[in-house]
Amino acid sequence: MKGFLGFILAVLVVYSIYYDLQFGTIPNMTKAATVGTHLKPNKKTGHPDKKLIPYKKTKVQPGATVLSVVEHLNGNTSVSIQKIIRDFEKLNPGVDVNKIKIGHTYLFPVYNHKP
Numbered sequence: 001m002k003g004f005l006g007f008i009l010a011v012l013v014v015y016s017i018y019y020d021l022q023f024g025t026i027p028n029m030t031k032a033a034t035v036g037t038h039l040k041p042n043k044k045t046g047h048p049d050k051k052l053i054p055y056k057k058t059k060v061q062p063g064a065t066v067l068s069v070v071e072h073l074n075g076n077t078s079v080s081i082q083k084i085i086r087d088f089e090k091l092n093p094g095v096d097v098n099k100i101k102i103g104h105t106y107l108f109p110v111y112n113h114k115p
C-alpha cells in the first residue's frame with residue numbers, strides 16, 4: 001500500500017512540474033500589446049531598411065522563449081524558425097535570442113498582422 005501511495009505521489013509531482021513548465025502558475029497580468037511597424041537603420045548605409053517588420057511589444061514571462069512568445073502571438077504559423085530568429089534580432093539589435101530575460105520587454109515579430 002505504501003508503494004502505491006508513493007507512486008501516486010511521484011506521478012502527481014511529475015505532472016505538477018510538467019504543468020508549471022508548459023503553462024505556468026502565475027496568471028498573465030500584462031496589458032494587451034500594441035502592434036506597430038518598426039524601421040531599423042541599415043548598418044551599411046545608416047538609412048532605414050525598406051522592409052517593415054510588424055511587431056508586438058511583449059514582456060517576457062517565466063518559462064518563455066522567443067519561439068513560444070511568437071507562437072502565442074501568431075498562433076500556428078508556417079514561418080521558419082530561422083526567419084523568426086532573424087526578424088527578432090533585427091527588431092532587438094544586440095539581444096541574443098537564447099538569453100532573453102524574464103520581466104524585460106522585447107519586440108516580437110507578428111506574421112498574421114494585416115495592415
